[in-house]
Amino acid sequence: MVSKRKRPDRDRFTLKEVLKFGSSSIDERxxxxxxxxxxxxxxxxxxxxxxxxxxxxxxxAQNGSRVKDxxxxxxxxxxxxxxFGKREDYIRGDMRFSGKGTDVNKLIDIWCRKEYxxxxxxxEAGVMAPRPYYANGNVLAMEFIGExxxxxxxxxxxxxEHPERIMEMIFESMRKLGSYGLVHGDMSEYNVxxxxxxxxxxxxxxxxxxxxxxxxxxxxxxxxNIATFFRKRYGILNDESSEITKVLEAADKGNAT
Ligand SMILES: Nc1ncnc2c1ncn2[C@@H]1O[C@H](COP(=O)(O)OP(=O)(O)O)[C@@H](O)[C@H]1O
Ligand SMILES: [Mg+2]
Numbered sequence: 001m002v003s004k005r006k007r008p009d010r011d012r013f014t015l016k017e018v019l020k021f022g023s024s025s026i027d028e029r030x031x032x033x034x035x036x037x038x039x040x041x042x043x044x045x046x047x048x049x050x051x052x053x054x055x056x057x058x059x060x061a062q063n064g065s066r067v068k069d070x071x072x073x074x075x076x077x078x079x080x081x082x083x084f085g086k087r088e089d090y091i092r093g094d095m096r097f098s099g100k101g102t103d104v105n106k107l108i109d110i111w112c113r114k115e116y117x118x119x120x121x122x123x124e125a126g127v128m129a130p131r132p133y134y135a136n137g138n139v140l141a142m143e144f145i146g147e148x149x150x151x152x153x154x155x156x157x158x159x160x161e162h163p164e165r166i167m168e169m170i171f172e173s174m175r176k177l178g179s180y181g182l183v184h185g186d187m188s189e190y191n192v193x194x195x196x197x198x199x200x201x202x203x204x205x206x207x208x209x210x211x212x213x214x215x216x217x218x219x220x221x222x223x224x225n226i227a228t229f230f231r232k233r234y235g236i237l238n239d240e241s242s243e244i245t246k247v248l249e250a251a252d253k254g255n256a257t
Contacts, residue, residue: 026076030076030137030139034074036137042063042067044062050151053075058074059076071149077138108138115204160197166194166198181209183207183210184201185222186206187222187225216248223243
């Protein structure tokens with residue numbers, strides 16, 4: 001018999017379960033953000049950490065009642081401030097984020113919501129990228145790109161049989177994004193996962209609107225990174241300036257039909 005006094009309170013139990021993960025990223029604020037995701041049926045449990053990125057820890061979670069896919073990927077932005085100087089460059093000059101305050105917690109929330117919003121645009125544009133489920137605080141829930149709990153390899157970590165096709169699909173994704181007014185801004189072999197011979201673009205936090213003062217510079221760098229990778233790894237030659245032009249043309253035309 002468990003006395004009433006000792007019976008664990010449901011909410012506190014959930015919070016403790018979450019905190020048990022003991023990773024540096026699971027602080028109280030993160031736990032509170034996660035609790036909401038449990039509460040509204042996005043996730044029902046957390047399995048394990050799959051990666052630790054430069055600004056976020058990545059976890060695999062079990063779906064909740066509101067998500068069809070069996071697993072959910074959680075990107076948990078770390079609370080540390082060190083890399084925020086760089087991030088401010090992207091937020092500043094983006095009209096969507098003017099006048100929102102600058103304290104670090106708020107910046108992280110904005111950053112997280114920004115990645116969510118960018119993934120939504122990618123989805124609308126028909127770009128192969130994880131579908132976003134929900135963003136709360138510093139936690140972003142999205143579609144898991146992988147199989148049986150194993151994330152698909154990054155472009156960098158695999159050898160493709162059809163590199164030309166994959167490259168063309170990446171440039172096509174960039175044009176589609178462009179037609180929806182978005183430039184990824186951190187495109188490279190590190191931020192493309194390859195599943196069933198198709199490239200999925202990830203890591204949309206720093207993506208900017210095409211009217212951002214540095215959008216063209218970011219676009220040129222994106223194209224250059226991809227072109228350089230396929231040249232060095234697969235010996236494929238590219239006309240970078242023509243690829244850039246095609247994205248800019250797509251952006252000019254817009255998504256109006
Ligand atoms: N939707 C996803 N599905 C599967 N793996 C993912 C997904 N998103 C991220 N990852 C894994 O986590 C790593 C870091 O994610 P990323 O969004 O690139 O974070 P960072 O901004 O820290 O680079 C990726 O390289 C990839 O291995
Ligand atoms: Mg990344």
